[in-house]
Amino acid sequence: MIETIYVEKAIKNHPRTKLILEKFKKSRIISINKYGEIFNKRNQNFRIQKTNPCLILAYKKDSFVLPAPKGFGIGSSNNFYFSHMYNCIYDCRYCFLQGMYSSANYVVFVNFEDFDNAIKKTIKNNNGSKITFFSGYDCDSLALENVTGFAKHILSFFKTYSQIEIEFRTKSIQKEPFLSMKPMQNVILAYSLMPELMSNSLDNKAPSISKRIRVISELASKGWKIGLRFDPLIFGQNWKELYRELLENIFKNITPNNLHSVSFGSLRFPKKMFKNIFKLYPKEPLFTSPFSLNNKMISYDIEIEEEMTSFCKNLSLKYINEDQIFKCSI
Numbered sequence: 001m002i003e004t005i006y007v008e009k010a011i012k013n014h015p016r017t018k019l020i021l022e023k024f025k026k027s028r029i030i031s032i033n034k035y036g037e038i039f040n041k042r043n044q045n046f047r048i049q050k051t052n053p054c055l056i057l058a059y060k061k062d063s064f065v066l067p068a069p070k071g072f073g074i075g076s077s078n079n080f081y082f083s084h085m086y087n088c089i090y091d092c093r094y095c096f097l098q099g100m101y102s103s104a105n106y107v108v109f110v111n112f113e114d115f116d117n118a119i120k121k122t123i124k125n126n127n128g129s130k131i132t133f134f135s136g137y138d139c140d141s142l143a144l145e146n147v148t149g150f151a152k153h154i155l156s157f158f159k160t161y162s163q164i165e166i167e168f169r170t171k172s173i174q175k176e177p178f179l180s181m182k183p184m185q186n187v188i189l190a191y192s193l194m195p196e197l198m199s200n201s202l203d204n205k206a207p208s209i210s211k212r213i214r215v216i217s218e219l220a221s222k223g224w225k226i227g228l229r230f231d232p233l234i235f236g237q238n239w240k241e242l243y244r245e246l247l248e249n250i251f252k253n254i255t256p257n258n259l260h261s262v263s264f265g266s267l268r269f270p271k272k273m274f275k276n277i278f279k280l281y282p283k284e285p286l287f288t289s290p291f292s293l294n295n296k297m298i299s300y301d302i303e304i305e306e307e308m309t310s311f312c313k314n315l316s317l318k319y320i321n322e323d324q325i326f327k328c329s330i
Contacts, residue, residue: 001026001027002024002027002053002054002055003027003028003052003054004027004028004030004054004055005021005024005027005028005029005030005054005055005056005057006030006031006032006035006038006054006055006056006057006105007021007029007030007031007032007056007057008031008032008033008034008035008056008057008058008059009031009032009033010059011057011058011059011110011111012031014059014110014111016110016111016112016149017057017110019149020057020108020110020147020148021057023147024055027055032056034058035056035058035107038054038056038103038105039056039086039101039103039105039107040102040103041102041103042102044102044103044104046098046101046102046103046104046280047104047280049103049104049105050091050098050104053087053089053104053105053106054105054106055105055106055108056105056106056107056108057108057110058107058108058109058110059109059110059111060109060111060114060115064082064114064115064117064118064119065080065081065082065115065118065119065121065122065133066080066081066082067079067080068080068081068134068137071327071328071329072134072328073132073326074132074165074167074188074227074260074261074263074326075130075132075261075323075326076129076130076131076132076165077129077130077131078126078129078130078131078132079131079132079133079134080119080122080131080132080133080134081133081134081135081137082115082118082119082133082134082135082137083135083137083138083139084108084109084112084115084135084139084148084150085106085107085108085109085138085139085144085148085150086101086106086107086138086139087101087103087104087105087106087107087138087139088139088140088143089106089140089143089144089205090140090143090171090203090204090205090206091204091205091206092171092202092203092204092206093201093202093203093204093281093284093286094202094232094234094267094286096269096273096277097138097139098276098277098280099269099272099273099274099275099276099277100273100276106139106144108144108147108148112150112153112154115154116154116157119133119157123161123164130165131164131165132164132165132166132167133164133165133166133167134166134167134169135150135151135154135166135167135168135169136167136168136169136170136190137169140169140170140171140172141168141169141170142168142170142172142174143170143171143172143174145172145174145176145177146174146176151168151177152176152177154166155177155181155184155187158184158186158187159184161186162184162185162186163186164186165186165187165188166186166187166188167187167188167189167190167227168187168188168189168190169190169191169192169227169229170189170190170191170192171191171192171203171206171207171212172206172207173207173211173212173214173215175215175218175219178219178222178224179218179219179222182223183222183223183224183225184224185225187224187225188225188226188227188260188261189216189219189224189225189226189227190226190227190228190229190261191212191215191216191226191227191228191229192229192230192231193209193212193213193228193229193230193246193250194209194230194232194233194234194246195209195234195239195242195243195245195246196208196209196210196246197242198234198236198242202234202286209246213249213250213253214253216250216253216254217253217254220254220255220258220259221258223258224258225258225259225260226254226258226259226260227260227261227262227263228250228259228261228262228263229262229263229265229328230243230262230263230264230265230312231263231264231265231328232265232266232267232268233264233265233266233267233305233308233309233312234267234286235266235267235289235290235300235304235308236289239308240311243308243311243312243315244315247312247315247316248315251316251318251319251320256319256320259320259324260324261324261325261326262316262320262324262325262326263325263326263327263328264308264309264312264313264325264326264327264328265327265328265329266299266300266304266305266308266309267286267289267299267300268297268298268299268300269297269298269299270296270297270298271293271296271297271298274287274291274298290304309327313325
């Protein structure tokens with residue numbers, strides 16, 4: 001239950017603002033001028049806020065669509081991302097957002113139509129190129145769908161651009177609006193996954209891996225394209241056995257025809273971001289792993305990273321083609 005909702009005055013009468021507020025009739029509503037007054041305040045404690053985050057409804061003015069970082073993609077020549085929300089309802093120990101934002105509150109931008117226009121302009125400016133858009137870079141793209149309705153909205157937009165891919169990246173078990181509509185071949189439902197034992201310790205507040213796999217299997221059986229995102233790969237005791245069991249379980253539950261792509265990426269952080277996260281969890285065993293500084297990124301030693309990626313890739317090649325496998329290296 002969200003106890004407090006901040007609403008920018010400029011969008012207090014926006015139809016989408018009213019729809020969202022209808023779902024929180026018992027919440028305290030506070031008017032503000034700009035979301036930054038709350039979200040960007042100094043001396044906030046992310047850990048304290050995470051125990052009871054507030055919701056901020058805001059109007060986004062610019063930067064609706066941004067180029068995806070180099071090394072982030074699944075085969076297209078041009079990759080872009082957009083974020084209708086900042087922050088995530090889950091509390092995964094390795095999440096980079098806790099090192100990027102000082103606030104744990106959720107920001108939801110209600111002016112969806114401006115995202116539509118920016119995406120349309122981006123498509124026009126990249127005419128003739130293979131393009132993929134990613135939803136879920138600064139948030140989980142589906143975890144708050146029952147509140148925002150953003151996925152339902154943006155799917156209707158991409159129906160008219162069937163040649164353009166969109167990926168929804170998530171850890172949620174949200175099945176709507178997908179079960180209520182005909183599968184779209186340019187849509188990828190991409191799930192972040194790791195061995196259950198690791199997830200139980202690190203994916204705080206997120207649905208269990210077994211629940212995610214059941215949802216993946218159900219949506220795949222309905223004809224939706226599925227992406228498997230093993231990012232980050234986590235090094236630890238018996239990691240080979242754990243990842244072997246995970247991969248075999250997943251591929252057993254999904255027919256290859258419904259699998260769009262698989263990607264692997266090791267645990268990594270920009271140096272400054274790692275310092276911020278380490279301050280939050282100085283005793284977290286995850287951050288005492290064999291890390292080193294590689295190209296301004298804190299990550300596992302190169303040998304460990306390459307061994308993990310190769311091991312998981314070779315297991316996957318028993319079930320899918322090599323051109324379906326990608327390495328995420330941002």
